[in-house]
Amino acid sequence: MESEYWDKALGLITEQGRKESLASLFLLLLTLDEREAIGARLAVFRALLAGKLTQRQIAATLNVSIATITRCSNTLKNLSDAERDRLQSLILSAP
Numbered sequence: 001m002e003s004e005y006w007d008k009a010l011g012l013i014t015e016q017g018r019k020e021s022l023a024s025l026f027l028l029l030l031t032l033d034e035r036e037a038i039g040a041r042l043a044v045f046r047a048l049l050a051g052k053l054t055q056r057q058i059a060a061t062l063n064v065s066i067a068t069i070t071r072c073s074n075t076l077k078n079l080s081d082a083e084r085d086r087l088q089s090l091i092l093s094a095p
Contacts, residue, residue, distance in 0.1 A: 040062060041068065042091060044064060044068060044069055044072045046091050046094075047061070047062065048069070048073055048076060049087070049091060055069045055073065
């Protein structure tokens with residue numbers, strides 16, 4: 001059942017052709033905290049992939065917990081090289 005819900009959510013998200021439409025959808029579906037958490041998670045991945053700051057520096061700079069950094073770091077450690085390269089190209093090329 002969970003994968004069915006996720007599949008429908010992905011379908012709805014991909015139907016949004018413009019940034020404004022996607023932003024409107026997320027405003028309706030997600031709380032402010034959830035939207036901020038997604039943005040923070042992407043910023044943490046971006047910082048970890050860039051490799052210029054320590055985890056403590058990332059936490060201080062982005063105002064996120066060490067636990068969030070650890071979760072992202074562990075995710076990166078468990079990715080295959082291809083998955084990591086894909087994530088890096090998606091995140092580091094994003095505006």
